[in-house]
Amino acid sequence: MSERSADSITLNIERSIVSGELEEGRPLPAERALMEQYGASRTVIREALTALTAKGFLKSRPRYRPIVCRPDASSAMQAAGGVIKHLLDNSRGVHDLYQVRVLFERVLVRDAATGADKDDLKYLKGALDDNEAAIGDSERFYATDVAFHRVLYTIAGNPAYPAIHTGFVEWLAPQWSRMPRSEQRNRDNFRAHKAIYEAILMRDPDAAERALVEHLETSWAFVRSTFFAGERE
Template identity: 40%
Template sequence: MTTALAIRKKLSDEVRLKLEEMIREEVYPVGTALPSERDLMEMFGVGRPSIREALYALERMGLVKINTGERAKVTRPTPDHFLSSLAGVARQLLVRPEGVANFEQARLFLEEGCARHLAVHVTAEQIKAIEAALARNEAAIGKARAFAVTDVAFHRTLTEMVSNPIFVAVHDAFVDWLIGQRPLPARPEISNRESFEGHVAIVDAIRVRDPERAGRAMRDHLESAERKYRQSGP
């Protein structure tokens, strides 16, 4: 890194930190626009490149939204912003020998916990929604791509019902990072039926409000799926 570039980087970091503090303290509340680039240049005594680098960094953090020709607008960060910033790191970890296994374990802990939680707190309306997701999954048996879509949707339905947006964002990230790497089964009818039966066991346990059984059913299902895809891999 050249000296000039290093200095500019340091200046942009200082601007970013100051603007981040001002946003956090609601000097610029959510929904309002930041000053123009020219005004920010005068405010911080730096050039346009440093201001733009600071704004782009804030956008990656989910703190502002930048549209061409408009002033940057303050936004509220979401779990998706945080996880999207980790996507590159996640893909680097996945190429390591133990990478996939580590992510599979993390997914198992999340979904097993969600299943246990639902077995205690599920409502009658939620049970109907779970059963509807299960029915769509059953209808797709033998249609490899359709089954994969309804499989993911079934698991997402359970995760959504815990009412924690961080869990939903993490679930979606796992789908993006893990499921996309899995090949479609060579014999979808058999493979799909096995997965569906795992879903049935989970739903049955939630329906009778047995958290231990629900957690065990989810663990058995995910471990079985992980073994199956590992055996079918290269």
């Protein structure tokens, strides 16, 4: 099947990384050393390294030894991101992705409403307070906005969730982070966050979900009218 020797070397190194034989964060052996180790030419070695880099198992800067990266949820998101960013050049692609985010957060707020413990609520309240305090500073407000939503992704304790959140934020950033902001809009957004928080506090998943959906749909309407005004739905 895989007659290419570069492929088998890629797999070999991949396995060495996953198994921990090649330690995360450490640089890979030099290319000329790998030639000997695998009995292949440098061409082949470099092809394998290129593939591994594109797959996210190595981080390589020009003129430095590639750094080994253990796969985790966030590198998986990053690998997907290379493709996803090309899907976001029209409102359709952005909306499809945004819908996935909405779907995700709907469950998260429901679960927060039914299952959040005292600590979770404290974190959420802290993020909400930070958000309120930043109303006057639009740049900081955006950061605290993201942070507030992120708390929802951390409550469940699944390490994949925060990675997914990071993906959403990065991919949607071209639109969201560049939205024209105003103190009035910040205030509206804060009120939406507060409504979500209070519904969670009241242990009312339906209300929390409604508040979230309304919040995110309002946000989408703004983005759409700002960046995709010319396109039809």
